[in-house]
Amino acid sequence: MSLLTLNYSWRWSAAVVFFLCAFLALMMGVSLSERPDVQTADMLTKAYYSLGLFVMGGLDLGTPVDGPLVARLMLWLSYFGSPMLAASTIIEAVIKTISPYKWHFRRISNHIVVSGSDELTITYLKQLRLLQPKVALLIICDEISPIREEELKRRYHATVITGDITRSYFLSKLFLHKAKKVLLLGKDNFQNYEAAHKILELQPSLAGKIIIHCNSIRFMRSMADSLVAQQCINFNAYQLAASALVQQHLISHFIQTVPKDVVVIAGFGLFGQTILEELQHYAQQEIDTIAIIGIDAKRRIQVVDEQRQLANFCHREIFEGNISHPEVWQQLRSKVDLTNTQPIIILCTDSVEDNFRTSLWLKNKYPDSMVIARSYLPSKFAENVGEQYNILNVSINQLVKDNFPIEWMTP
DSSP states (O other): OOHHHHHHHHHHHHHHHHHHHHHHHHHTTOEESSOGGGGGSOHHHHHHHHHHHHHHTTTTTOOEEESOHHHHHHHHHHHHHHHHHHHHHHHHHHHHHHOHHHHHTTTOOSOEEEEOOSHHHHHHHHHHHHHOTTSOEEEEESSOOHHHHHHHHHTTOOEEEESOTTOHHHHHTSOGGGOSEEEEOOSOHHHHHHHHHHHHHHOGGGTTOEEEEOSOHHHHHHTTTSHHHHTSEEEOHHHHHHHHHIIIIIHHHHHHOSSOEEEEEEOOSHHHHHHHHHHHHHHGGGEEEEEEEETTHHHHHHHHHHHHOOOOOSEEEEEESOTTOHHHHHHHHHHSOOSSSOOEEEEOOSOHHHHHHHHHHHHHHOTTSEEEEEESSOOHHHHHHHHHHTOEEEEHHHHHHHTSOGGGTOO
C-alpha cells in the first residue's frame, strides 16, 4: 500500500474513533458546563455536537461535569484529539501544496523507480508484485489516463508522479540516492537513454542497476558501445519473448524430430527477426531450411544480416507478401516441402486476426506441423481454440512476464 493511501487510512480511522468517543459519551449521560441541555437532547443533536468538536473543540460547549467516569474520559479524549487531528490535516495540506514531491517521498527508500505506464510497465509490475508485494514503487509518466493512474495506485500500490524523466531538476527530487533500481520502460527510445545518462550523472552508484527498454532493436544495437549502454542493462521485449519461445517450445520439437527441421517464419517484423537470431544461437544444427514470409522481407533480412552478421547456417528462402495471400503460400510450397516433414510454422505478424485464422487453415492442411500463432496480450478464447485444434498460441506479453530475469525483481 502506498504512503498516501496509508496516510488517508489512519486519519479516517482516527476521526471515526474521536467522533464515536464523543457521541457515546453524550449518549451515556455526560453533561456539559455550558450546554446542560445537551444531556436531554436527541441523537441527531448529540451527533451534531460531536462533529463540532473537530472545528471548535469544546470551547463553546464547556467541560464534562456529570456522568460516568469512563464516559467523561472518552469525551476528554475527543476534546483533545478532534481539533488536533483537524489542525494536522490542514497543516499537511499546506505543506503538500508548497512542496508536493518532498512530502510524498519524505519516507521513501529502498524503492524501485519505473518510467512509463504502458503495457510493458503493467507486465513488469504483475511479476514484481508476485515476488515483492511490499517493495516501494515510484512510477514516473509524461502523461497518464485517470483509469491507468487509478490502476497503478490501487492494484500495484504505487506512487504515481507526472513529469519529464529527462529533467535533471525533476530527477533530483526522486530520492535516487535511496533507490535500489531504475527501469526506463517508456516508448521514446532516445528519451530512455537520455534519462539513463542524467541519472548516472546524478547518482553514479546506480550503474548496473538501470534497465533500459528500447523498442527499436536497430537503435539499441547502435547504442551498444556507448558509455551509457555499457553501464546499464539494455533489452527489447520482442527479443526477450523470442528467446523464451525458442528455448521453451521449439528446442524440444527439434530434439524429438530425427531429420533436420523446416521452420517457416510468417511475418518478419521485430518478433520474426528476433526468432531468426535466436534460432541461430540455440538451434542452428537442428534446422535444414528456414522460409521467411513478410512484407518488405528482403530489405529487412538484409538489415538483420548487416547488423548481426548472421551465418548461413541453413538453406533460406524469402517470400515477399501478406500471409493472407494464397499466392505467397503457393510460392513457398513450390520450393519448400511442408507435406513430408513436421515443419514449425510461426505466424507472427502484428495482426492477431490474420495469425489466428491462418493458423487454423495451416493446421488443417498440414496436420503433422507444429503451428504457432502469436498475439500480444493473452487470450482465453485463443487458448481454448488452440487446444481444440492443437495449435500453440503464444502471447508476447505472457512470454515477457514469465521471463523477466529474477534480479530485475529484487531491490
